[in-house]
Amino acid sequence: MAHRCWPDPEARFKRFGKDSGGNFFLEAFQAAPQVRLRSTEDRCRSQLADLTVLNERLAGRQTTWQIRTRLEYLKTRRRNWESIYEYVTKADASATLAMIEEANRKVEAALSEESRERTSVVALKTQLVELQQEVNAAHQRLHLTQARVDFNMQRINELKEEATQLERMRSMLSTAESTLDMEPGLRNFWYPTAFSSKVDANMLVPFDLFGEPWVLFRNETGVVSCVKDECAHRACPLSLGKVVDxxxxxxxxxxxxxxxxxxxxxxxxxxxxxIRVSSLPCTEQDGFVWVWPGSQPPTELPALAQPPKGFTMHAEIEVEVPVEHGLLLENLLDLAHAPFTHTSTFAKGWPIPDFVKFKAARLLGGNWDPYPIDMSFEPPCCVVSLIGLSQPGKIKRGLRAGECENHLHQLHVCLPSKKGHTRLLYRMSMDFMDWTRSVPGIQRFWRYIAGQVLGEDLVLVAGQQDRMERGSDTWANPVSYDKLAVRYRRWRNSVDGDSNEQQAAVAALTRMSAGELFSMSEDVADLEEGLACDSNGCSV
Ligand code: FES
Ligand SMILES: [Fe+2]
Structure with a gap:
């Protein structure tokens, strides 16, 4: 093939697109014969198919073309493998039986009066020995057929099991329903609404939660409170005022x-x-100000996952985001998008892996493969992730986070502030580069980086929100790496109610001990048993 040169970069780009860079070897490679590797399962199926063709041809019932056409039809659907199996084994068995019958018939014919009269004793003996060999061969073939039947039966059962699991997985995934509405049941949780460090004395910190305006402030003794950000007189925002005594x-x-x-x-x-304004139960823990916006009595305050020992907190960032909190959570619980979306920030230059998997160690947490990242969803609205770095700023694929030298611990709190809006609280801790905390302007730098990363996501998530508003379904076709986000959505669907029983079931689920959670297999069947929710609540 004549090699063509593309000295002009623009012409090269037009010809080859952004990936090839105009390498003239490309055409030669494209023209090379393709080698297709077959998996073991493929080989099993092909052998089964070949056997069918052979049997049919031996029986002389159909032409090769007709047999192949029928097989192709059967192969299109997994459930048809059983038919193929029966088709093959029955044909094989009947061919074998026909052989035995034929051999017996010959023996009988050889031993008949008429034959004995016509044939000499020596010839008859030879004939019988030959026939005996024929019968033995047929019997041997019968044993082989039996062994093949057993093997194929085992394989068919495996395929059936696989198909059943896939079907169940599909039906399970399709039960996740996205919504931009804030379910009433979501209110009955403690919410971390602000970093304690950002609620100074004499400061008013306004925020929205479930579409209502609230304001935080501290009294003279430092106790923080949360009241409605709306004066009882003429509805003026109290957060525009000040703290007095x-x-x-x-x-x-x-x-x-x-x-x-x-x-x-x-x-x-x-x-x-x-005269009064509404107030919410409010307390401080783990460096956050927590409030309880629910109609039910507050439960025990949850312990928020903290960075392991040896980590230092480097940044606490609050930002209002114009997308629904569930969509933002689903974005954070998905790592497969990184090499496509974050091409200007942390995932710059990341190759596209052959597969991305979330390996669930518990119902709402586990680790990513091939990325060294552990991640969990902490109800009702937090994502905790531990990222392993082989060296500062560098991620090495194929390792677990624990196997890496350096680590980044991230906590994302996505508060459902109002319809289509989230108040995002981001806390970042590291177990290295402690010295950077004293670098002037470092907080501005972290804020800039976080803004860049968030910006890359927001344009996409805002687009999804727009499509949802027009009635589209964001979970029409989930795949395996969507597992954690789908589990979040299923959890959220399960709190879509305000009944005591339902809340108790959901609370029981969120309180499951590590042991109980770890004992849950990530197998779909177990998952369904673990979180089977319907209109009557969740069975745990
Ligand atoms: S609006 Fe009159 S005192 Fe607040
Ligand atoms: Fe992202």
Whole structure:
């Protein structure tokens, strides 16, 4: 083949696209014969097919072409493998039986009166020995057929099992339903709403949760409270006011409210009694301010997954994101998108792996393969990940996070702030490069990096949200690397209700001990038993 030169880069790009860079060897490679590697299963099936063709031809019932056509039809569907099996073994068995019958018939004919009269004793003896050999060969063939029947039966059972699992997996995945609505049941959880370090004395920290405006502030003793960010007088946002003597003062007419929401000061008028704004149960733990927005009594505060010993916190970032929190969580729980989406940031230059798998060690957590990343979803809205780095900034594929020298620990909190909006709290810790914490402007730098990465995702997730608003289904065709995100969605579907029983079942699930969770196989059947939720709740 004549090699063509493409000295002009633009012409080369037009000809070969962005990947080849105009390497003129490409055409030669494309023209080379392709070698197809067959798996063991392929070989088994092909052998089975060849056997069928042989049997049919021996029986002389159909032409090779007709047999092949029928086989191709049968091979199109897995469940038809049983028919193929029966087809092959029956044909084989009947061919063998025909051989035995034929041999017996010959023996009988040889031993008949008429034959004995016509044939000499020596010739008859020779004939009988030959016939005996024929019968023996037929019997041997029968044994072979029996062995083949057993082998094929085993293989068919394996295929059937595989097909059943695939069907169950498919039906299970198709039960995940995306929604932009915030299910009432989601309210009955503790939510980390702000970093404690960002709620200073005399500071008002507003945020939205489930479409309602709230504001955090500390009293004189440092106790943090959460009240509705809306004055009881004329609905002015209280967060525009200030903290006075441990109370929040409205900037409009100066009404003041305690942390419990009670209005205790009304300047320039007679104090009205019993005026108040709503407040939420509020507490601090693990460096977060937590609130309980539910209608049911608060449960025990959950322990948020902390970085292992030896880690130092490097950044705490809060950002309002214009996408629904579930979509953002699903994005964070998916690593397969990284080499396609994050091509300008952390996944720059990452090759596309042959496969990406999430290996579930428990119901909502496990590790990614081939990436050295452990990840879990922590209900109701957190993603914890531990990333192993072979050297600062470099990821090495094929390892587990624990096998790496350096680690990055990330916590993403995706608060359902209002419809189509998320309040994202991001905390990053590392077990190396401690010295960077004292570098001037480092916080700005981390914020910039986080913004870049988030920006790459947001344009896509916002696009998904747009399609959902137009009625599209974001879970129409999930695949195996969507496992963790699908499990999140199933968990979320399971809290779509406000009944006590349902909440108890979901709470029981989220409280499962590590032992119980680890004993759960990632096998689909076990998963379904582990999290089978319907309108009556979840069976755990
Ligand atoms: S609106 Fe708040 S005091 Fe009047
Ligand atoms: Fe991403």
């Amino acid at each position: 441990g109370k929040v003062q409205c900037p409009y007419h100066g009404w003041e409210y305690t942390g419990a929401g009670e209005c205790v000061t009304m300047p320039s008028t007679v104090q009205c009694l019993g």
